[in-house]
Amino acid sequence: MEAFEYLAPSSLAEAFTALGNGKRSMMLAGGTDVIVQLRENRRHCDQLIDLKHIPELMSVDIRSDGGLDIGAAVPLADLYNNREIARRWPGLVDSASIIGGTAIQSRASFGGNLCNASPAADSSPSLMVHDARLVVASASGTREVPVEAFFAGPGRSVLQPGEILLRISIPPQPARSAVFYHRFIPRNEMDIAVASAGVRLALDESGERIASARVALGAVGPTPMMVAAAAEAVTGQAPTSETFAKAGEAAAAAAQPITDMRGSMAQRKHLASVLTVRAFERALQRIREAR
Amino acid sequence: MARRTHVTTSINGLPTEFLCEPRQSVLEVLRDELGLTGAKEGCNNGNCGACAVILNGRVVNSCCVLGVELEGAELTTIEGIADGEKLHPLQQAFLEEAALQCGICTPGFIVSAKALLDSDPHPDEHKVRFWLAGNLCRCTGYDKIVRAVLKAADAAETPVP
Ligand SMILES: Cc1cc2nc3c(=O)[nH]c(=O)nc-3n(C[C@@H](O)[C@@H](O)[C@H](O)COP(=O)(O)OP(=O)(O)OC[C@H]3O[C@@H](n4cnc5c(N)ncnc54)[C@H](O)[C@@H]3O)c2cc1C
Ligand code: FES
Ligand code: FES
Secondary structure, X not given: OOOOEEEOOOOHHHHHHHHOOOOOEEEEOOOOOHHHHXXXXXXXXXXXXXXXXXXXXXXXXXXXXXXXXXXXXXEHHXXXXXXXXXXXXXHHHHHHOOOOOHHHHOOOEHHHHHHHOOOOOOHHHHHHHOOOEEEEEEOOEEEEEEHHHOEEEOOEEOOOOOOEEEEEEEOOOOOOEEEEEEEEOOOOOOOXXXXXXXXXXXXXXXXXXXXXXXXXXXXXXXXXXXXXXXXXXXXXXXXXXXXXXHHHHHHHHHOOOOOEOOEOHHHHHHHHHHHHHHHHHHHHHHHHHHO | OOOOEEEEEEEOOEEEEEEEOOOOEHHHHHHHHOOOOOOOOOOOOOOOOOOEEEEOOEEEEHHHOXXXXXXXXXXXXXXXXXXXXXXXXXXXXXHHOOOOOOOOOXXXXXXXXXXXHHHOOOOOHHHHHHHHHHOOOOOOOXXXXXXXXXXXXXXXXXXXX
């Protein structure tokens, strides 16, 4: 590993001063990607800026409007160990609890998972179907990016030099809705998704029609993707297996996977469909159980 | 050589100071600077758990934490698990259940299992297996390890409700 300097600013202002000093910077949240990448000389920096001493990045706020703000560097374990979060946002726990094992989840954050921008990252589809907004800060102010517009390619996000992901903001979710996220891996745990799917399903007042839906896929393209066609295929329909099958077909059609060591193109297209259908079934189950 | 940073921390309850380069991992600091060689290097990339330590109450892989991050922290390593000469119930159970062969993975399993029992003194088998999913063992096939952890959990005093 090449040498670098380590900085641990205790405020955003200090962090931006450091970011403006002309050196090549990288951020350190939980370090589960960046430390390994620096060690393997896959990434290089002159200074590593530890974000964990900046209060805004380490706080969680269950908002009074029903939304949820998650500091970008909050460890995953803090999310699923929080009873209220686990109860009200099970679709977030679906992803937080499968990223690596216990020791990874003690450190790894949603923010780092997003900024690392792996097409297979587990947080992305689940945050996308929650309609999450990313609050990005720089020395000159903040801007908001919908999470589905955050990825620019494998390993690349729209973050500009000098910008820090501040928090993930989850808006209040629709009435009678639930999220479910899952992935296919050949093992039971501790593996990277061959393909993954997240769904948010909302029923109308009668509970017999689908009021709206959001569908997102991971690991079947250069970035995680929303599948608007799958959502359209089910909106206004009854929440039945026939309806969900249509969403599955749309997901398979939208998937643009590659063949690599984890899986073939054909397998991934098939998985996109199966995972989408089952995510709808499980989201529906969550809505029914919540009643 | 890059500048070394002075770090003040607590390791196994003892105030500890050391110098390290920012690029050195906690695993390297423990083994190369402090002579604490109980934590093992298996993969050096977060996958195997042989380097597990407890940082501020949580199990982490010490190969994925920088030494400089220990400033002001509390660290427990496998060397701090026994009570003097008296083995921790987990260590005793690993011996009794023959839960090791080559032993490279054992410090990581015991540290990780200790963090589990600290947070949940009576986990079921399912929870034990998922908790330890980030600890790899090439020798035992895991069953004996899981049995040892469950035995240590049974031996632990049941908290009065
Ligand atoms: C053994 C192992 C298993 C894993 N399994 C999975 C898995 O199953 N699923 C999965 O999705 N991932 C998995 N991962 C990767 C996962 O741990 C990481 O993606 C993690 O979520 C990154 O978060 P972090 O806090 O550790 O980020 P870091 O490693 O600290 O940072 C990651 C990147 O984001 C940048 N960054 C971090 N925070 C910010 C910020 N606030 N603003 C700007 N830039 C920032 C850093 O500069 C760096 O480039 C695994 C990793 C390991 C080692
Ligand atoms: S050596 Fe740290 S996880 Fe393998
Ligand atoms: S006993 Fe040899 S790796 Fe576990």
